[in-house]
Amino acid sequence: MFTRLLILFFALAPLLTSAAVILQYHHVSENTPPSTSIAPAQFKMHMQYLKDNGFKVVPLNQIVDAIKHQQLMTNKWVAITFDDAYQDIVENGTPILEEFNYPYTMFINPGAVSKAGHLGWEEIKQLASNGVIIANHGLEHQSIARIPAHMDEKTWLEQQSKELLETEQLIKQHTGQSWHYFAYPYGEFTPKIQQWLRDHGFVGFSQQSGAAGISSDLSIIPRFPVSKPYDQLSSLRDKLNSLPLAITLEESNAQTIFEYGQSKSITFNIEVDDFLPSQLNCYISGLGRQKIKWLNEQQFSITYSNDLPIGRVRCNCTAPSISERGRFYWYSKPWFVLKEGGTWYPL
CATH class of the missing domain: 2.60.40.10 (Immunoglobulins)
Structure with missing residues (x-):
């Protein structure tokens, strides 16, 4: 195998190392559950690290389009995403992102809009008008993989189809956006659910680690969780420099x-x-x-x-x-x- 490597890798290196990293955040706060939180000061250190080390923060659609069209990604592409549309993202995270002029994506649950600790539609609409990508995280943040005991899989997925499309319609109604991007709640999915998402014309984002590349499966594009305890700069550095292992x-x-x-x-x-x-x-x-x-x-x-x-x-x-x-x-x-x-x- 090593002999074959020496022959091939010089020609294939640009293709193999075409990579982008998608970061997944939730809360930007010191007063929320640690496993889904990063302190504002630490979040700013993350953004400063990106700037100091020559990373290019791009909108999420730029990475998706590169995968769809099999286009090489420029070295050091990074996308920033948030799940769940928490109020503290705007209060603590957005000012930092605006300071660095970094684009980002927010995956939202319409069923949680305006509830305690969550953004309202007017705030979400304002974010959209400022260039933030607003995307689908399910109507009620319900794990699609957990089929209720009283329901068969076909009926369950039919119900989830209605909620998926209803959520997308609500996002379009309130923001004018409809990207057909879906982040799996709790990161839980199955191969059948992946196909279900493809059949509805959606791109899926998961919560398992790894860099994105042109060989990435569009139904489970990986994202690196970077909340505690994985929020240290040493951990961030390793993630940002990772390459997609095509398996x-x-x-x-x-x-x-x-x-x-x-x-x-x-x-x-x-x-x-x-x-x-x-x-x-x-x-x-x-x-x-x-x-x-x-x-x-x-x-x-x-x-x-x-x-x-x-x-x-x-x-x-x-x-x-x-x-x-x-x-x-x-x-x-x-x-x-x-x-x-x-x-x-x-x-």
Whole structure:
């Protein structure tokens, strides 16, 4: 494989390292839940870091369009996104963003508009008129992956289709925008839900880590969460310098929902040659570093060191780039592991 790498990577390097990073924030406050918050002072440090290190903050649609049209992305593209339209974003985050003249996107839930701690439609409309992209986060911030016990999947998705389109219509009515961008509430999805989103002409954004590239699946474009405890500049630096590790999953490997103890291993199909196989490392949340078995030049598998823990679980795989010294390829595979008996963990 290494001989083939030496032959190919010089020609392919511009394609392989065409990357953009999408940052995901929620609250900009010191008085909100830590796991979804960043302090205003720390948020300003993030923005200053982007400026000081030559990153170009672009509107989210610029990255989406590059993926759709298979256009190379300029090095150091970054997009800033917020979920849930909290009041503190405008109070504490927007002044900082305006100071740096950075565009951003806000994913909103119309059902929460004007409720305690959330923005009202007039404020959202003003943001839109100032160039902020307003996008779809579901009508009521309801996990689409959690089908109620009394409902079959077909009926559930029909109901979710109505809410998806109703939300998009409300956004258009109040802001004049309709991007058909959807951020999965709680980051939970399945392959069927991905297809459902494609069938409705939407682009999907997830919450698993990784850089975006021209090979990114438009139904699950990755975003890096950068709230506490992942808000330190050292962590931000690694994320901003990451490259998209192009991996595909087939059949059962693509599934995301398993009952505890049900899934024991996974096989990845890899489409990037710009790293040494011996330097690929994969870590599963709660289990640590995993042993990798290469099946051939394009496939590797992991047999988990223990059962996947209950809850939202990630397998993060990284490898240093040959052509871009100091930069790492990064891919994240999510699972949503149910309790024994098939009941969901708390949100």
